[in-house]
Amino acid sequence: MDVLADILRGLRARDAFLLRTVLDPPWSIRVCDAAPLSVTTVVRGGAWVVPDSGGPVPLGPGDVAVLRGPDPYTVADAPDTPPQVVIHPDQRCTTLDGRDLSTVMALGLRTWGTRPDAAAALLTGTYASSGAVGAGLLAALPPLVVLRADDGDLPVVALLAGELDRDEPGQEAVLDRLLDLLVIAVLRTWFARPGARAPGWYRAYPDPVVGRAVRLVQHDPAYPWTVAELAAATGTSRAAFARRFTALVGEPPMAFVTGWRLALAAELLHDTELTVTAVARRVGYGSPFALSAAFKRVRGVSPRAHRVAAGTPAATEITPRGVGDRR
Template identity: 55%
Template sequence: MDPLSILLDGARARGAFVLRTIQSSPWSVQVRDRAPLNVVAILSGTPWVVPGAGGAVRLEPGDIAVMRGPDAFSFADDPRTPTQVVVRPGPRRTTPAGAEPAEVADTGVRTWANGMRTGDDGADGSSVLLIGKYRRPGEIAARLLSALPPLLVVPGAAHGESALVSLLAEETVRNEPGQDLVLERLLDLLLVAVLRARFTRSDAEAPHWYRADQDPVVGPVLRLIHAHPDRPWTVAGLAGRTGVSRATLARRFTDLAGIPPMAYLTERRIDLAADLLENSDATIESIARQTGYGSAFAFSAAFKRARGISPQRHRNRS
């Protein structure tokens, strides 16, 4: 797998939330739902996004903003507009005091408007936003979340995915069989497209391990680990496959990837095991073999050490 595929391998929406919102001025919405990741495409208008830390950023039609949770953030027609609606876990909308806000009748499928609707294209001066939320931490790999800043804005001209945004917007307001699955897959595609546009830019601050794939020593080791996590790798064995000493590989890998090679291998194995526990009927013993552990006992001990719960409890909770 290439480094971007590795980074995005855990980005799979399951039970994601997708909504179109039409907001007429004055408006200000604060999001406190603690979703691990939010993707917001600006269909029309020039709203502001205000992160929990840092300055407000004005957005243009076509821009896409990615907010990493669980910190709160706001969208508004003006950063000075007082908060009118708070989005809480669920997601559930309330006033800042916690009361139920006044709802606009006949807003349409997966659509929320804060005032009288005169059109859906923003021609009346309203802002139209397309919102996608990954609601469960397990939907996004921890490595991806750690690679993202709290707020990432990709201009429309940079990502060039207007057709994909338009398709997601069209599907959001449809109510056909299998619609939730369609929206989840489109949200995944949009996230991949936006982050690809971001991380492949020459001036982008991509994570260290992402750039490590281009290294002639560390790159092949990363690919070996991802292709064969079940093998009994050692630092010496991996070093032998790349023609360097054990000490050289350990130092170089840690410098570029941020963690030692064996720690990276363990993370990869545990991530893979968690995915198998959630999305397959494989036995604990089978998962142990697929992820390089000699027994179910050794695997269970390693999984609990990494995730804080046993594999069976993780499967039950999922």
């Protein structure tokens, strides 16, 4: 199982916002869209990323910047160029005084700016949501991650730039998948660096014992895992396995199992119309009441309240009186 392909299912792009921006200096864009994750790469010219919580960082052709939201940041031709444009939630674009620019600077299919052959050309992808599992991974990132063009082979950047110009059936799905590939490539390279603060379960993947146990749980969260079952599956004693798992992952095995199941449940409640009963079954709880009790204990709200807050419609669920999800 590929770790990032599996873990980032909660981060996958679904109708993500993708745009080519072409601008002549001086230019400066203030991004206040509160997106959980944004990706910017320079195709031509150069740019500076100026996060609110850190110093300015230059970007050259082929460099990729991953910004973890929801904090605002600025992208400009130079660190001291005053913002001229503000990007609001839902990618609404205005001047500083509120004048709408969404159509004024439109230059055709997925392109926005001053002129098509402007000095600077950037590709930007924005994720609308991260999912509970993806959010756990993103929490381990600094606010800004920059991968230089010579840090790794990223052919997907050229593919993404080329696909932005096309308008064919299924194009949005193609662009979403390419954006996912770019993010996976950047995160994989970043977490492989010495000193990167990857999650404990991620760091444990190479371990022949703990890594196997983590993959077993992630691959089949509905199985009734116990510490003894995981120890037997990895060929170790129960006590030795528990000590080794806790030391590498940073939490006991069953705490990890519970956290993983509830993160998956949160994603299913957010992204699907499955009943609470069906969600409970998929993540290893014997009843919707058992899932509700664990979900509320760990996350502070019931599954239904979580779903309502996410605005996800639920399938009709019929349960016997007194049984099922409770607030």
